[in-house]
Amino acid sequence: MFLDVPVTAAKQRLYRTRERLKERMMDMVQDSLEQQRTSRDESCADQLMETIFAAESGDVSKIAALLERHPELAKIKNERESDDPYRQPGATALHYAAWTGQTESAALLLSY
Numbered sequence: 001m002f003l004d005v006p007v008t009a010a011k012q013r014l015y016r017t018r019e020r021l022k023e024r025m026m027d028m029v030q031d032s033l034e035q036q037r038t039s040r041d042e043s044c045a046d047q048l049m050e051t052i053f054a055a056e057s058g059d060v061s062k063i064a065a066l067l068e069r070h071p072e073l074a075k076i077k078n079e080r081e082s083d084d085p086y087r088q089p090g091a092t093a094l095h096y097a098a099w100t101g102q103t104e105s106a107a108l109l110l111s112y
Contacts, residue, residue, distance in 0.1 A: 048076050048093070055097035055105045063093070063108055074112035
């Protein structure tokens with residue numbers, strides 16, 4: 001007996017409570033991920049490519065302008081396939097800045 005409740009009943013209640021909590025947590029995580037989801041439309045992809053080109057060329061003012069409007073661009077990964085070894089899926093604008101030695105671009109991207 002635990003608090004005047006049989007042990008098996010207490011275990012069953014705990015199990016059901018954990019299951020309900022797990023369902024609620026999954027719903028919360030899913031809602032949170034949906035809110036943080038980056039847009040997958042073409043304008044987002046175009047803005048990402050602009051950010052990448054600016055990072056590669058060291059155009060710090062362009063990067064700053066793009067990130068001011070859309071700070072998430074600093075963290076979005078390029079998912080476009082390419083034959084170019086420097087245009088790999090999964091790379092961010094920071095990768096491109098680093099690969100091309102653009103330290104000012106990299107520093108700005110790191111600040112976001």
